[in-house]
Amino acid sequence: MDDALIQARNLSRSYRNGREQITVLHGLSLELRQGEAVAVIGPSGSGKSTLLNLLNGLIPPDSGELQVFGRRRSTLTERDWAELRRTRIATLFQDGNLIPTLTVSRNIAFRAGLAGLSQHDGEALLEHLAIADTAHRYPDQISGGQRQRAALACAFVMQPDVMLADEPTGSLDYATAQRVAPLFFDAIRERGLAALIVTHNPELARRCDRILELRQGALRPWDSARSF
């Protein structure tokens, strides 16, 4: 399909721990289209982070096919992936991905600069996420929940085409988590962002176009009759 920004077919990935080999993903397929949000749920250790890292090129699959923005993985060099991660694919990791030696506002400016943007809406993002007062603090001077929001601001400020988010509301209380969904859904509506959101937040998951469950190494449609 033309509007599929990411297409994965039959991906497998295992890790070797000493002499033991653990297969985490096996026969995983996924299509992520422009302007859609897909929620991924799955128990701890089911391979959610592994999946995100395959899709952003940080780790290679053992087998299977992956296309991003219509380009086959086999044709992409490390440089190409680095460029894509700077400009088009944002990954929001669970532990935040802030540079510890830069203040929050400098982290934001840095991320916008890497994406080639001279103007950015970082201040508005911090206001929206209710952390404007952290702008001049370093990541180790703010709370876990504030760091998570600062990382969200960094990811959105680069105006990516694809957002891969690992538990974007994981460290946030209910009221603060409510501020996160509009970031995704406004960008989806306004810019055609495609979002893959690992989340156990039922409200966020239910707002997505599809919910997929990662189970036994593959993604399957979530039975919406089941409770979270």
Ligand SMILES: Nc1ncnc2c1ncn2[C@@H]1O[C@H](COP(=O)(O)OP(=O)(O)OP(=O)(O)O)[C@@H](O)[C@H]1O
């Ligand atoms: N670098 C690695 N080397 C060896 N094993 C690994 C490595 N990374 C992950 N694993 C193993 O692969 C499995 C899947 O890990 P992954 O982090 O992808 O799961 P997850 O669903 O994101 O878990 P969580 O919800 O707890 O973050 C786990 O059994 C984990 O121990």
